[in-house]
Amino acid sequence: MVKIMSGKGWALVALGILVVIIGYSYITVSNGPIEPLGRLAFVKVLNPDMYPGNEHSQLLAQYAADRGSQCALVVHFKGTSNYRSYWQELNSSSSSSQSGVYIIEVAFIDTQGGGSKSLSQINLLDSLKVALFGVPDGRYKYVSDGVTYNTYDEMMAHVETLAKEHGQTGPIPMVWHGTVRTDNPIIDQGCGFPLFFQIMTNTYGIIPAYVYTLNGMIFPYLHSPYWQFELSHASQLQQLYNAGELNTHNNTLTANIDRYKNLSKENLTNFD
Numbered sequence: 422m423v424k425i426m427s428g429k430g431w432a433l434v435a436l437g438i439l440v441v442i443i444g445y446s447y448i449t450v451s452n453g454p455i456e457p458l459g460r461l462a463f464v465k466v467l468n469p470d471m472y473p474g475n476e477h478s479q480l481l482a483q484y485a486a487d488r489g490s491q492c493a494l495v496v497h498f499k500g501t502s503n504y505r506s507y508w509q510e511l512n513s514s515s516s517s518s519q520s521g522v523y524i525i526e527v528a529f530i531d532t533q534g535g536g537s538k539s540l541s542q543i544n545l546l547d548s549l550k551v552a553l554f555g556v557p558d559g560r561y562k563y564v565s566d567g568v569t570y571n572t573y574d575e576m577m578a579h580v581e582t583l584a585k586e587h588g589q590t591g592p593i594p595m596v597w598h599g600t601v602r603t604d605n606p607i608i609d610q611g612c613g614f615p616l617f618f619q620i621m622t623n624t625y626g627i628i629p630a631y632v633y634t635l636n637g638m639i640f641p642y643l644h645s646p647y648w649q650f651e652l653s654h655a656s657q658l659q660q661l662y663n664a665g666e667l668n669t670h671n672n673t674l675t676a677n678i679d680r681y682k683n684l685s686k687e688n689l690t691n692f693d
Contacts, residue, residue, distance in 0.1 A: 446628060453624055456594045460597055463652055464658045466658060480645065483511065494580060497598045498529065507524055508524075532562060555627060559572075597610070598612040599614070
């Protein structure tokens, strides 16, 4: 009679499969051109926040410098920006010997829907198909440095050219922006999430894409000095952003906004 495997036995089998999947993903990604980090932020603390000197921009530059990288890639969902790439100086407290990091910005346009603008616009069946099979060829267009690219290969060629021009050696650290304008930022993965997944799928295959996208969801909780501040003030910051009161060019910025900025700075911790 064939003995049925016990619950403990199945657990060991499942654990073994998980170890193989994670090990395979790690080996595959460690030899590649992109170093996936994960989500950069939950909500905006200033607008624009991917702009020289702003908190999230400085944070991304620090992530890259900690890894000895001359560039970093941040991906977005297309809004009103032209997604100009730019040089970000490192702050004076940085332990890195670098003076700064070149931040490359890319956004995607979903030609078949609203993408990830809000939870109310997400088509769950469509999202499942993308998760299982990746993004269909030709579905996305891309914007970087004011230029619209019709194909993924054209967009990535632009990224690679910029990285080479700015002295990149080794893999480029990549994050998705992650800010959420109206929804729950813990549930909604925010700006740029689908493009992060597509780049991972196209570069490393679907299994490493799953592993590193899931890891990327945890990333800010482990590494961002802002995550507690952003989540505890998410509704207030979303209201202020949508009212235009976080705009850096807005001359009517009030002491209330400064209070949020100061709270944010108080949550800074030393980088590992």
